[in-house]
Amino acid sequence: MDSLLFFQQMINGFGLGSMYALIAIGYTMVYGVLRLINFAHGDIMMVGAYCALFAMTSLNLPFVFALILAVTVAVLLGVSTDKIAYKPLRSAPRISLLITAIGVSFLLENAFQVLFGATPRPFLVPETFLKIITVGSFRVTLTSVLVPIITLALLACVLFVLYRTKYGMAIRALAFDIETVNLMGIDANRIISIVFALGSALAAVGGVFWALSYPSIDPLMGMLIGLKAFAAAVLGGIGSVGGAVLGGFIIGFTEVVAVAIFPDLAGFKDAFAFIFLILVLLFKPTGILGYNFEKSRF
DSSP states (O other), X not given: OOHHHHHHHHHHHHHHHHHHHHXXXXXXHXXXXXXOOOXXXXXXXXXXXXXXXXXXXXXXXXXHHHHHHHHHHHHHHHHHHIIIIIGGGTTXXXXXXXXXXXXXXXXXXXXXXXXXXXXXXXXXXXXXXXXXXXXXXEEEEHHHHHHHHHHHHHHHHHHHHHHHSHHHHHHHHHHHOHHHHHHTTOOHHHHHHHHHHHHHHHHHHHHHHHHHHSOXXXXXXXXXXXXXXXXXXXXXXXXXXXXXXXXXXXXXXXXXXXXXXXXXXXXXXXXXXXXXXXXXXXXXXXXXXXXXXXXXXX
């Protein structure tokens, strides 16, 4: 493979990794606060993609407004899921929360199959995102360039919220000790809702950009993508926002570049994320940028 093709595949890989990263941030933040693997998170990404499609086709909204609507619906869904399904189980054994998260995931998947059918639907991609950037012999889509830039910008926003705002301070304190935060007069449930809102918003953005890059959506799309994003969060270090982004980039880059170098592995590209997951759990369970959860968070 020549250097030009390799560079093109690198851009594509980082574009794919960016979408994993956006979803992985939600996993890592919820886990950092509640020690909960929110398996419904990938399905919230799916809901965001469907909302954007509905807004553009049925409401005839421009893409930007469709994205805002998708993010709004995802935030409301994420916060409502916490209030209805997770909040009553705060003091229950962790296995109860895990089973509930799986149940919420199945509920969303089956509800959307009933409402929209199981057949994949084509996603309406605005012409702007179909543009090809050409520099000499180098050609990539505009989406492949924009997605990593937007991901890094959103990461900067999340880090700003976590380390430069009072709400971020409350989130980090809550992640360390919920009981102490309650004793200090902080409404822990409100802070947890903010965490779910942030994670769900990023998942919706990831879902919309996934639909732009691979213009076909279906009610089960969030299952495999969500599991890969979870693997990215574990690889980078569950509980680390920067680690989630790093893990997403690594998995996305590996999927694209490895298949480009070894085309015979195309049928196994979905396995790379889980190979990384197994290796990390075997040799470095805290991940690349993981934290000692007895000392710090995020």
